[in-house]
Amino acid sequence: DEMTNIAYRMKELATQGASDANGDAEWAAQSAEYAALTAELDSIMKNTSFGGTLLLEGTDNKFGAGAVEFQVGSSEAETLEVDISAALGTAGTPTAGVGFGIDQIEAEGTTAGTFENVGEAQDHLALVDNLISDIGTARSALGASMNRLEHTMTNVTNMKENTQAASSTLMDADFAAETSNMTKQQLLMNSGISVLSTANSTTQMIGSLLR
Template sequence: AMSMMQTAEGAFDEMTNIAYRMKELATQGASDANGDTEWAAQSAEFVALSAELTSIMENTSFGGTDLLDTADKFGAGNVVFQVGSSAAETLTVNISTDLANVKTAMTSSSTRAATGTSTTNGTFSNVADAQAQLGFVDTLIGEIGTARSSLGASMNRLEHTMTNVTNMKENTQAASSTLMDADFAAETSNMTKQ
């Protein structure tokens, strides 16, 4: 369970890095210091990064199962992990709404219209287009952050559960040892006396 969630969190971490780079590009593009050549270069990288975000969402997997795609594991609803020896000891993780919001924010880039020229698929060729993408990236960063925090809360809960299970195991073994193990010195003394 922890490895699966760490894989998803690693994907979110990289998505955050990509989103910050997209924000940097849009910020650079939102200046009249750029010309057509600069806007084209910034826009090309912005679009490539947007495509990589989609690829991460669709292709992040654990044990052959997609994790972040809206139809699989975390995107499909409740993911239940058995965390103890009884049927009641489970951990349910549900970040599907957060993932859907991330996907919506990513998709909105391709249909975003800015004042002046219409932006398609995250491209920008003037200040107004780049400024419109700034809003998109801010929304995207916020949605990724929300999904990461939901997943992180579940990871923290699992860490505490693991610590508690380890504690119960150690104490049960200690109790068993107290009951079952012989006091070697006392038994040797008794044997010698007999």
């Protein structure tokens, strides 16, 4: 998102520079900001990392090298691949489009990375248009994968809740049913004791009569 904002500001500066109404002072001022923004884009590309792993550019970067695979479930088949390597560009010379073509932007112009006349500003316009397009392509791929991940998370959460409910049904006691069973058993026991007590009394009475 921040790279998109930077690219649009660069487009605005290049558009302003692509006019004969500018003089050397105006082109110098526009180019100074333009070059600073390009440097920031380059810094974002080279330094964005997670867990010490470079993500966008550099040696053994993840997304620039090809599809990145995420495990999203408990089985081997439940994976998700995110591939934005085509939009990021392939390794090589600046004209090969390394890092959204940022290297090519840095090399363009009589003084690298700046514009000093209308022609150079127009050249940068075309490069920035490609930059905006490539960033948009990468963002759309990432956004689609993020949306899919959200649905995957929801589905896994539902599976977890259903599994816990099934486990509870199998393992947890039904307090009302168990209380009812206990009461029934207590009543049966008390009734048995009462019957035995009566039987013992009857035996004692018969023994007294016989004596």
